[in-house]
Amino acid sequence: MNKLFCGVLAGLALMGQAGAADLTGDWVFQSAPSFPGFTKMAIRQDASGLHGTITSQWYGDLPMLDLKTVGQGAAGEDLVFHIDNGNPKLKPLDLTLAPDGQGLRLTGQVWYEKQEAAAHRATAAEMAALAFPTYPLPAPVYVPSNGLARTPPMGWSSWNKFAEAIDDKTVREIADALVRSGLRDAGYVYVNIDDGWQGERGADGVLRPNAKFPDMKALADYVHARGLKLGIYSSPGPKSCAGYTGSYGHVEQDARTWADWGIDYLKYDLCSGEGFYHTAETVKATYQQMGAALAAAQSATGRPIVYSLCEYGRFDVGAWGRDVGGNLWRTTGDIEDSYASMSAIGFDKNGVPRHTGPGGWNDPDMLEVGNGGMSVEEYRTHISLWAMMAAPLLMGNDVRAMTRETLALLGNAEVIAVDQDPLGRQGLPVLKRDGTEVWTRPLADGSVAVALFNRTDAPVTLSADWPALGLGDHPRVRDLWAHRSVAPGTAQTVPAHGVVMVRATR
Structure with missing residues (x-):
């Protein structure tokens, strides 16, 4: 009884999407844009609906996400789907497969590249020839240091x-x-x-x-x-x-x-x-x-x-x-x-x-x-x-x-x-206020690099609070862009989008 019921459901699903059923099977693209380089598709339909895989030279076998039928063209219903290449910042766009009398035509856009390509029904040999290889990844291990880059490259x-x-x-x-x-x-x-x-x-x-x-x-x-x-x-x-x-x-x-x-x-x-x-x-x-x-x-x-x-x-x-x-x-x-x-x-x-x-x-x-x-x-x-x-x-x-x-x-x-x-x-910011930032970085000789950044669109006057930075009231201060010593109490005029960078020693 249950098997018979499931069989009836499957038959109804196929009848309800007759145009789509005509598009199931294996397909090979004659030519496609180099990105992402689509080569073949396998489209199937069962009691759960339509599903498929499209193969790309860039990304291998990709599921055809949200695969569904739309409209009713002269040659039958179209299929619409999208793919996901794993980049969370890129929004996948819809792709359409439309019957054209000779096979299928793919149109749409994959991220920044427009797609237009024809596909024909494929033999098992054609599909096998375009099989995308997969390779196992290694088990987790620790890779010892190569001893390089003791300072930033x-x-x-x-x-x-x-x-x-x-x-x-x-x-x-x-x-x-x-x-x-x-x-x-x-x-x-x-x-x-x-x-x-x-x-x-x-x-x-x-x-x-x-x-x-x-x-x-x-x-x-x-x-x-x-x-x-x-x-x-x-x-x-x-x-x-x-x-x-x-x-x-x-x-x-x-x-x-x-x-x-x-x-x-x-x-x-x-x-x-x-x-x-x-x-x-x-x-x-x-x-x-x-x-x-x-x-x-x-x-x-x-x-x-x-x-x-x-x-x-x-x-x-x-x-x-x-x-x-x-x-x-x-x-x-x-x-x-x-x-x-x-x-x-x-x-x-x-x-x-x-x-x-x-x-x-x-x-x-x-x-x-x-x-x-x-x-x-x-x-x-x-x-x-x-x-x-x-x-x-x-x-x-x-x-x-x-x-x-x-x-x-x-x-x-x-x-x-x-x-x-x-x-x-x-280095790290120690003060952020009104579009300005004060950064410090401790150095190997005991001195401290201090940068006064102005992220605003107009010049500002800034000064460092040397005692708060642990450098006492009268550190020796060297301006690294002006290449000269400056008095520790001197207020600095920092240009718009500019910086004053010093090295201070207690």
């Missing part, structure tokens, strides 16, 4: 200025400019290639660079010969953020390849990996997998690699970043070259202070100094704030063509000394 990264339009020639010229400008000697030693260098994998699975980078080993040798270090970029997903090849399924192989090339720094960006790893446990596991792979590559080749975790500050990454072999971890999404973006990150999204210290650092993203979107005063605030936070200092400008003002900002030895202080304590 300093250097240059290609993304903020060049995005994916980066090549071997530009990287070599940047290396030469770091030496010529004196910035290498100021501490900026990492030359980091961000997204856009990756080519395809050979039959052996080894990832080759693309045509813009003909010989990575030779490039590493060139950079090393100038007293600098070379960095590279990848993702735990199948695709990088710009759509290049990621390390998915080839983690250990890639780590060994980079070590063999002579790479000194890896930025590992979650990107399409968020479609597979979007819980605290899976994100930690995938970053642990690469940390262990880098450690194994170091054992095999003697090449230690600074490990930068870029998963946008999710799941309290600073609490476990060291445990997976990390040396720095992003506390936020990408910075933009504007005061609004920089100040929101620096003042409000700077990580948990207790997580930072020698060997592991909160990373509020790269510097925008010199890229033109902020005033000199705002850039001075940018670098002062990063120094007070003990943040990595990774320039993002074209160092081949800097103004004197930009070079003076980036090369200020007294501010750099605060950032690189061996105690490694992150």
